[in-house]
Amino acid sequence: MKAEKIFNCLIVDDEPPAREILKRYIRQIPMLNLIDECNNALQALAVLQSHAIDLLFLDIHMPQVSGLELIKTLKAPPKIVLTTAFEQYALQGFELDVADYLLKPIQFDRFLKAVMKALPKEVVQDQVSERPVEPLSNQAFLYFRADRKMVKVLIKDIQYIESLKDYVKIITEKGTIITKYSIAALAVMLPEESFIRTHRSFIVAIDKITSFTNESLEIQQYQIPVSKLYRQLVLKSLNVFPH
Structure with missing residues (x-):
């Protein structure tokens, strides 16, 4: 039996609701393994130094160090998908060789396309879950x-x-x-x-x-x-x- 390829992910965003949505989306794709979530770039640096991260979901606007500034400090960055509410930074993000750029609020189908851009497409198509996106509760x-x-x-x-x-x-x-x-x-x-x-x-x-x-x-x-x-x-x- 062919072994299932697992890709380690890291979420970096200072907004808890944004992190929750990304976590729910990641859970729909069995090949994605969430290693950690961080609310600032300094925490993210520590995780990147201690774990092998394949895919980074990175917010741009964060306190102290922005997402774009974080990318510039990485010598061998993983595949990066930027997540932000501000579309004016798209060009700058692509100049830093990011895989994709997601505008908030992020829809699942758009999230999936970003994953397919960042990772080998045939692997994602073979392993993506057919389960529906986990619904939100009434208290959410x-x-x-x-x-x-x-x-x-x-x-x-x-x-x-x-x-x-x-x-x-x-x-x-x-x-x-x-x-x-x-x-x-x-x-x-x-x-x-x-x-x-x-x-x-x-x-x-x-x-x-x-x-x-x-x-x-x-x-x-x-x-x-x-x-x-x-x-x-x-x-x-x-x-x-x-x-």
């Missing part, structure tokens, strides 16, 4: 880039999500956020016992639904369409079965 939260800042959204506060082509509109109990994100990526991340797809462009929180018909449902003042494709799934989630 995500950060979304909106209005030039990262906005924290509690999963339990989400009422519904609407796709706007390359963007999504997230309606929460505290307001509305529009961010560049894929509704398909959000669908697999949200807890399936708490959220339901009603339409190719809509995801709703089940416990926020106040009334419904075969064609639509209501969440407070909002009316959400229910398409024929998703109707039976919606009715089943609401414990309603056709006679």
Whole structure:
């Protein structure tokens, strides 16, 4: 039997939520082995000196020493994937020969493409997990880039999500956020016992639904369409079965 190749990974990011998302993604790929996580470049240097790291997920904006400055200190760096909320540093990153550049919030399909760029493609395709991305719990939260800042959204506060082509509109109990994100990526991340797809462009929180018909449902003042494709799934989630 052919031995499975394992690649050691290191996450360096000063934001705990960003590290949590990367850890969940890494767990979906059996060939990736997370050695450690660090919240600054100085901690990362110590890990890099004591472990053989194959793949480094590195944030750019960090206190004291930035991710780009860290790269310049490494004589024999591992494969590097930059992770950041600021796209203006992409060119500088590629000039430092990084494998890829991921913009936050990071979607799983985009993460997987970065791994395939950084590591031998045929190895990744052979060993990547077919399991869905591990869902978030209702007590968890995500950060979304909106209005030039990262906005924290509690999963339990989400009422519904609407796709706007390359963007999504997230309606929460505290307001509305529009961010560049894929509704398909959000669908697999949200807890399936708490959220339901009603339409190719809509995801709703089940416990926020106040009334419904075969064609639509209501969440407070909002009316959400229910398409024929998703109707039976919606009715089943609401414990309603056709006679």
